[in-house]
Amino acid sequence: MQPRRKKRLFSMLLVISLIAGAVGAMLFALQQNINLFYTPGQLVQGLGEGKIKPDVGQRLRLGGMVVPGSVSRDATSLKVSFDLTDDSGEIATVEFEGILPDLFREGQGIVAQGILKSANVLAATEVLAKHDEEYLPPEVAEAVKGIRHVPPSQLQQQNRPQSNYGG
Amino acid sequence: MIPELGQLALTFALAFSIILAIVPLMGSFTANERALLVAKPLAMGMFVFTLLAFCALSWAFYHDDFTVLNVANNSSSVLPWYFKLTAVWGSHEGSMLMWVMILAAWTALVGQYSKGLPLLMQGRILGVMGLINIGFIAFSLFMSNPFERTLPFFPVEGSDLNPLLQDYGMIIHPPLLYMGYVGFAVSFAFAIAALIGGKFDSTWARWARPWTLAAWLFLTLGIMLGSWWAYKELGWGGWWFWDPVENASFMPWLVGTALIHSLAVTEKRGTFKSWTVLLALGAFSLSLLGAFLVRSGVLVSVHSFAADPERGVFLLIFLLIVIGGSLLLYASRMHSVRSQARYEIFSREVMLWGNNVFLLTATLVVLLGTLFPLVHKELGLGSISIGEPFFNQMFYYLNIPFALLLGLGPWVRWKQQKAAPLLKPMALIAVFSLILALGTMAATQTVAANLALLGLLLGAWVGVSAIMEVYQRLQQFGSITQGVAKLQASHYGMTIAHIGFAVMIVGIAMTLTYSEERDVRMEIGDRVVLAGYEFELQDVYKLNGPNYGGEAAEIDVRRVDGRYVTHLHAEKREYTIQRMVMTEAAIHARLSRDLYVSLGEALPGNAWAIRVYVKPFVRWIWLGGLLMSLGALIALLDKRYRRKTTTGGAAYA
Numbered sequence: 001m002q003p004r005r006k007k008r009l010f011s012m013l014l015v016i017s018l019i020a021g022a023v024g025a026m027l028f029a030l031q032q033n034i035n036l037f038y039t040p041g042q043l044v045q046g047l048g049e050g051k052i053k054p055d056v057g058q059r060l061r062l063g064g065m066v067v068p069g070s071v072s073r074d075a076t077s078l079k080v081s082f083d084l085t086d087d088s089g090e091i092a093t094v095e096f097e098g099i100l101p102d103l104f105r106e107g108q109g110i111v112a113q114g115i116l117k118s119a120n121v122l123a124a125t126e127v128l129a130k131h132d133e134e135y136l137p138p139e140v141a142e143a144v145k146g147i148r149h150v151p152p153s154q155l156q157q158q159n160r161p162q163s164n165y166g167g
Numbered sequence: 168m169i170p171e172l173g174q175l176a177l178t179f180a181l182a183f184s185i186i187l188a189i190v191p192l193m194g195s196f197t198a199n200e201r202a203l204l205v206a207k208p209l210a211m212g213m214f215v216f217t218l219l220a221f222c223a224l225s226w227a228f229y230h231d232d233f234t235v236l237n238v239a240n241n242s243s244s245v246l247p248w249y250f251k252l253t254a255v256w257g258s259h260e261g262s263m264l265m266w267v268m269i270l271a272a273w274t275a276l277v278g279q280y281s282k283g284l285p286l287l288m289q290g291r292i293l294g295v296m297g298l299i300n301i302g303f304i305a306f307s308l309f310m311s312n313p314f315e316r317t318l319p320f321f322p323v324e325g326s327d328l329n330p331l332l333q334d335y336g337m338i339i340h341p342p343l344l345y346m347g348y349v350g351f352a353v354s355f356a357f358a359i360a361a362l363i364g365g366k367f368d369s370t371w372a373r374w375a376r377p378w379t380l381a382a383w384l385f386l387t388l389g390i391m392l393g394s395w396w397a398y399k400e401l402g403w404g405g406w407w408f409w410d411p412v413e414n415a416s417f418m419p420w421l422v423g424t425a426l427i428h429s430l431a432v433t434e435k436r437g438t439f440k441s442w443t444v445l446l447a448l449g450a451f452s453l454s455l456l457g458a459f460l461v462r463s464g465v466l467v468s469v470h471s472f473a474a475d476p477e478r479g480v481f482l483l484i485f486l487l488i489v490i491g492g493s494l495l496l497y498a499s500r501m502h503s504v505r506s507q508a509r510y511e512i513f514s515r516e517v518m519l520w521g522n523n524v525f526l527l528t529a530t531l532v533v534l535l536g537t538l539f540p541l542v543h544k545e546l547g548l549g550s551i552s553i554g555e556p557f558f559n560q561m562f563y564y565l566n567i568p569f570a571l572l573l574g575l576g577p578w579v580r581w582k583q584q585k586a587a588p589l590l591k592p593m594a595l596i597a598v599f600s601l602i603l604a605l606g607t608m609a610a611t612q613t614v615a616a617n618l619a620l621l622g623l624l625l626g627a628w629v630g631v632s633a634i635m636e637v638y639q640r641l642q643q644f645g646s647i648t649q650g651v652a653k654l655q656a657s658h659y660g661m662t663i664a665h666i667g668f669a670v671m672i673v674g675i676a677m678t679l680t681y682s683e684e685r686d687v688r689m690e691i692g693d694r695v696v697l698a699g700y701e702f703e704l705q706d707v708y709k710l711n712g713p714n715y716g717g718e719a720a721e722i723d724v725r726r727v728d729g730r731y732v733t734h735l736h737a738e739k740r741e742y743t744i745q746r747m748v749m750t751e752a753a754i755h756a757r758l759s760r761d762l763y764v765s766l767g768e769a770l771p772g773n774a775w776a777i778r779v780y781v782k783p784f785v786r787w788i789w790l791g792g793l794l795m796s797l798g799a800l801i802a803l804l805d806k807r808y809r810r811k812t813t814t815g816g817a818a819y820a
Contacts (some may be wrong), residue, residue: 004509015524022528026561028534033557034543037550047549048406061552077685078776098686099767099776102402102748112551 034104034151035113037061043120054116063111071106075158084112096124103129168237170314171225177264177314179214180271181304183209187274190200195363203290213300217268221255224264226256234321234574237261237313241326243744245714248532252327253338259478260313261464262341266458267303269342270349274300276814277353277378281494284374291360292353299559300483310478327714327744336396344389350382351419354426354711355451355706358444359493359712362500368596372434372443375809379430379447383423384799390416391792402685402750402765404780406788410557411535412648414537418530422450425526427518436516436581441501450489450498459486460537464481511583513735525569526629532561563618570625570672573665574632590678596635607673611759611783612681618705622625624754630669633662646754664795669789687768688776698781699796700732700762701725707766707775715740720775724755737766737777761785 009045038047038060046053064084070080081095094112104110104127114124187209194202202245226239228251233239241258242251244436256262274296281289300729309315331337357375361367391411398406407413426446432439463479510516536553543551579653604623608614640658644650689697689704701721710717717740735753742749751766760783767776 007512007720011520018528018691019327022531025534027218029557029560030535030539030553033554033560034555035552038551059554061550073771077690078770099778102750104768109401133513 010109028133032161035059035061037063037111039086039088040064040092040120041086041090043092044090045088050110053119056116056118057117059114060122061113062094062124064092066104066106066132066157068106082106084110090120092120092122094122094124095129098127100127101129105129145150169223169226170232171318173220173227174312174314174718175214175794176219176223176307177304177308180213180220180267181301181308182214183216184271184297184300188215188256188294188301189297190294191297192294193295195287195290198287200286201288206290206297210271210296210412212277213297214271216305217264217271221264221268224261225255227314228261229734231325233325234316234318235313236315236317237364239322240324241325241328243327245713245744246328249338250328250333250439251517253332256341257300257328257332257337258313259647260307260315261308261312262345263303263311263462264313265342266345266349268298268305269345270296270303270352273346277356279373280508287364288360288364288374289337291363292356293666295359296352297358299356302489306478306481306485310481324744325692328741330715330740330742330747330765331400333742334396334400336392338390340396342389343385343392343783345757347382347384347386348416348419348457350378351423351447351451351454353378353382354447355493358447359496362444362493362496365500365503367433367440367444367504369434369437369640372430373808375447376427376434377803378432379423379426379450380799381419381805383420383427384796384803385403385418386416386423387796389791391421391789391796394792397788398785399752399754400749402752403778404682404752404763404765406785408553408680409536409553411537413531414458415460418533418537419450419453419457421526421530421533422446422453422564425448425530428522428526428577432516432519436508436510438510440742441497444497444501446523448490448493451488453492454812455482455486455489460481483778484731500519505764508582510581511532513584513586515576515579515581515584518572518579521572521659522576525565525572529562529565532558532565536561539612546668549669562668566672567621567625570668573668574628577633577636577661584794585660592635592639596628596632599631599635600624603627603631607787611677619676619680622672622680626673626676628669629672630666633669633683637662655807656805657802657807658804660798660800661799662798667791667794667796669791670787670794673792674784674787678782678788681783682780682785684778684780686776686778688770688774689777690772695777695779696727697779699727700781701727702735702764702776702777702779704777710738710740712740714744714751715742717741718766718769718775719762720753720777722753722764722777726761730813733762733763735764739766739768758786758788758790759783774787 004022033071036047037055038054041063042110043054060083064086067085071080073080077097078099079095079097080100081093083093087150094114095117096112096114096141101110102120108129110127112122113125113126114122117123124149187206188461190202191206192210201816211543215804227235227238228242229248231242231251235437237258237260241261242254246254250564254261256265274293277296278289278293281292284292300355340439354375357371357378361371370652376769390413394406395418399405399406429439429446430445433443457480459479459553463476463482536557538549540553543549575593576590578592601624604620604627605614607623612619620775637654637658640654641647644653683696683698685695689695691704691706694701694703701724703725704720705723706721710719719736719738722735722737724735726732735755737753740749740751750765752763757761760781763780763782765778767778769775
C-alpha cells in the first residue's frame with residue numbers, strides 16, 4: 001500500500017475503534033444512570049403492562065401531588081416527610097433531609113429523586129418543584145391528568161386560572 | 168400604534184430577507200454584478216427594520232402597554248425600568264425577536280466587513296444569510312408574534328416578569344448567548360458559499376476564522392454568564408446542572424471549539440478541508456437543534472419556554488431543511504475536494520485532529536444524554552432522566568487525555584515532529600507542574616491523591632506548557648523584547664485561551680473536591696462552623712421591596728479563631744404579583760473561596776432553615792471562561808485577518 005493510503009487506513013481504523021469504544025463506554029455509563037419516573041400509583045400497582053415494580057434500593061424519580069396535611073417536620077433537624085398521591089389514590093411517602101425548594105407547597109405537584117427505601121417509601125436526595133405557581137411537572141401532568149401541552153395563547157391574562165390546586 | 172409599526176417593520180424585514188436570499192444568489196450564478204451588489208444594502212435594510220421592530224417592542228415594554236399580550240404576560244408597572252427593558256427578551260416571543268435582530272445584525276456586519284472578499288463570495292454568503300433570516304423572521308412573525316394584542320379586554324396590570332429573570336446577569340446573558348448561537352450562522356454561510364463555489368483554500372479559511380472566533384467568543388461569555396447567574400440566583404450553589412437547555416448551548420460550543428482548531432489547520436496547511444466544512448455546518452445545526460429543544464417544549468427544564476407543539480413543528484421542519492439541505496450539498500460537492508498537504512503521524516495536524524476527536528466525542532456524550540430521555544419516552548418505554556453522574560463520569564474520562572494532549576499540542580510542529588527535541592521541555596514542564604500542583608495543594612488544603620490533585624496536575628500541565636511555549640517562541644526571535652512585539656496576536660490569543668482552560672480545570676476539580684455544604688436549622692444567635700468559618704445568624708426580619716416582600720437574614724462570618732471576615736445579607740423574596748418565592752443568596756467572593764449563604768423556609772419554633780456553603784476556587788471556573796474569551800478577542804485583533812480589508816479598528820467585533 002502507498003504510505004498515503006496506509007495513513008488513511010490507520011486513521012480510519014483509529015477513528016472507528018475510538019468511536020466504538022466511546023459509544024460502548026457511554027451506553028454502559030448511561031445504563032447505570034437512568035432514573036425511571038414513577039407516579040405513586042405506578043409505584044404501588046406496577047408500571048406499564050407488565051406491572052413492573054421497582055426493587056427496593058433502586059434509584060428512581062417519583063412525581064405526584066403533595067397530600068395536604070401530610071407534611072411533617074422534625075422539630076430539631078431539617079428532616080421532613082410528606083406523602084405524594086395521584087389520580088389512582090395510591091399514596092407514597094417521601095423522606096427528605098434538607099431545604100425544600102422555594103415553591104414546595106401542599107397540593108403542589110413535585111418530583112422527588114432518590115432511592116426506594118421500601119415498597120412505597122422513597123428516601124429522596126433531591127426534591128424539585130418548578131418556579132411557577134401553576135406548574136405541574138409535565139411528567140406528572142401527563143401521568144396524573146393526561147394533559148400534554150398548553151399553548152401559551154390559552155394562558156392569557158384574563159382567563160388565567162388563579163390557582164389550580166388552591167396553593 | 169407603535170406595536171403595529173413594529174409588526175410592519177418586521178414584515179418589511181421579511182421582504183428584505185426574501186429579496187436578499189433570491190437576488191444575490193441568482194446573480195452569483197448568472198455572473199450579474201448588479202444583482203450581487205445589492206446584497207450589502209439589502210442586508211443593512213433588513214437589519215434596520217428588525218432593529219425598528221425590536222425598538223417598538225421595547226417601547227411597548229417601557230411604557231407598560233398591557234394591550235400587547237407579550238407585555239401583559241411578562242411585565243408590570245411596578246417593575247424597575249431596566250427590568251422592563253430586559254423583560255423584552257424574558258419571554259419566548261420577545262427573545263425570538265431579539266434572536267432575529269441579532270441574526271440580521273450579523274448579516275449586516277458581514278456585509279460591512281467583507282470588502283476583502285470577492286464580490287461573488289460576498290453575494291453568496293449574504294444570500295445564504297438571507298435564507299436563514301427568512302426562516303427566523305417568518306417564525307417570529309407567524310408563529311410567535313411578539314406584537315399580538317389583548318384588545319378589546321386588556322388587563323390593567325401585567326403579570327410581572329419571572330422573578331428568576333429579575334437579575335443583572337439576565338440583562339446581558341441572553342444577548343451574549345444569542346450572539347454566539349447566531350454567530351455560527353456566519354460560519355455556516357461561509358461554508359455553504361464555499362460549497363456552492365466548490366473552492367476551498369486557505370484564503371477561505373482565513374475569511375471564516377475571525378467570524379467563527381467572534382461567535383465562539385460570545386457563546387463562551389454567554390455560557391459563563393449563565394453559569395454564574397444560575398449559581399447566584401437559584402440558591403443552591405451549583406454552577407452547572409447538565410440541564411438540557413445548558414446542554415443545548417454547550418453542544419454548539421464544543422463543535423465551535425473544534426471548528427476553530429480545524430480552521431487553523433485549513434488555513435495554515437490547506438488540509439482538513441472537508442472536515443472543517445462539516446464542522447461549520449455542524450456548529451450551526453446544533454445551534455438550531457438547541458433552539459428547537461428549548462422552544463418546542465419537548466424538554467423539561469428550568470429555562471425552557473412555555474410549550475407549544477406547533478412552534479416545535481415549524482422549527483423541526485426548518486431544522487430538517489437546513490441540516491438536510493446542507494448535508495446534501497456537502498455530499499454532492501465534497502468528493503471532489505482533495506487535500507494536497509502531507510503530514511506524519513507525529514505532527515501538529517494530528518494533534519489538532521486529536522483535539523477534534525475529543526471535542527466531538529464530548530459533543531456526542533452531551534447529545535446522547537440530552538436526547539436519550541426523549542427517545543426513550545417516545546418509544547413508550549416510560550419517562551426517564553439521565554443523572555448528572557453520567558455526564559460527570561464521561562467528562563472526567565475525556566478530560567484527562569484531552570488536557571494531556573493540550574499540553575503537548577502547541578509544541579508540535581506542522582508536518583512532522585521528531586520526538587527527541589521535545590523530551591527535554593516536556594520533562595521540564597512535567598516537573599514544574601508537579602511542583603506547582605503539590606505546592607498549591609499544600610498551601611490551601613492537605614495533600615491527598617484525589618480529584619483535586621488530578622485537576623491541579625492537569626491544569627498546571629496545560630498552563631505551564633502554554634507559558635513555556637510562548638517563552639520558547641519569543642526566544643526564537645532573537646531577544647525576548649523583540650519577540651514580544653513580533654509574535655502574532657493570534658498566538659497570544661491561543662496561549663491565553665489555553666491558560667483559561669487550565670484555570671477552569673483547576674477551579675472545577677477544587678470546587679468538586681473541597682466544597683462543603685450544610686443545611687442547618689438555626690434560631691437567632693445560633694452558630695454553625697463550616698470549613699474553618701463560623702456563621703452566626705444575627706437577625707431575620709421582614710422585607711419590603713417594590714414588587715416583592717419576604718424575609719432577610721443578617722449573618723456574621725468569622726474565622727474559627729475569632730477574626731471577623733464579613734457580614735452577609737441573604738434574602739428570601741416573595742414576588743407579590745406572580746406569587747413566587749425566590750432565594751437571593753448572599754455571597755462573599757474571593758479568588759480562593761466563596762462563602763455562600765441562602766435562606767430557606769421558616770421552621771416551627773422561630774427557626775429558619777439555612778444553607779451554608781464554602782466553595783474553594785469556584786471563581787476560577789468563570790475566570791477560566793473569561794480568559795478563554797479574552798484569548799479569542801486577542802486572536803481576533805490579529806493583523807492578518809484585516810489584510811486586504813480597508814477598514815481598520817475592531818473590524819470583526
